[in-house]
Amino acid sequence: MSETAGISTSIASRYATAVFDLAKEGKAIKALEADVAALESAIVESDDLRTLLSSPLYSRDQQGVAISAIAAKMKLSATTSNVLALLSSKRRLFVLPQLLTVLQGMLAEERGEVTAEVTAAKKLTKAQADKLAKTLTAQVGKSVTIKETVDERIIGGLIVKVGSKMIDTSIASKLNALQNTMKEVG
Numbered sequence: 001m002s003e004t005a006g007i008s009t010s011i012a013s014r015y016a017t018a019v020f021d022l023a024k025e026g027k028a029i030k031a032l033e034a035d036v037a038a039l040e041s042a043i044v045e046s047d048d049l050r051t052l053l054s055s056p057l058y059s060r061d062q063q064g065v066a067i068s069a070i071a072a073k074m075k076l077s078a079t080t081s082n083v084l085a086l087l088s089s090k091r092r093l094f095v096l097p098q099l100l101t102v103l104q105g106m107l108a109e110e111r112g113e114v115t116a117e118v119t120a121a122k123k124l125t126k127a128q129a130d131k132l133a134k135t136l137t138a139q140v141g142k143s144v145t146i147k148e149t150v151d152e153r154i155i156g157g158l159i160v161k162v163g164s165k166m167i168d169t170s171i172a173s174k175l176n177a178l179q180n181t182m183k184e185v186g
Helices: 003-025 029-045 047-054 060-074 078-089 093-110 126-140 171-185
Strands: 113-120 143-150 158-162 165-168
Touching (some): 029 047, 029 060, 029 078, 029 093, 047 093, 060 078, 093 113, 113 126
Parallel strands (some): 113 143
Antiparallel strands (some): 113 158, 158 165
């Protein structure tokens, strides 16, 4: 991880903890979940929003006015709107994507869920994803949500990450292990 990414994640974690605690105290976890989902989709869909978050060309005041207007238009909760205003006033809007990621993890943990990052050579069918989620739920003891990515370079099989555990059954990994074994023999 680069130093900048580490700093951003550290800043985001502190803000996320504060936001989560405020939402929990105010019994507004559902509102926070809706705000996080809305902001994540807005960031994915809007180039202008991504530019606003990361560009140093916008002044503090311009960012503040824009982010307040966005929060009002999206009908975000008061807590989320206040945090966005605070981030803007501190010139820290660039950490919003990491903040949302950390909040997603906290919200999932609150619901008793865990996210499994699954990498497959091709998109899993609904039946395959359901079976994998059921198997992982039995292993982990918590409800499992699958976050799937497709990477054709693994050739076949799966790479599954749940928390700090990783299971790599990809063909590419097995071929690399075989190649290393052959190098040791010869």
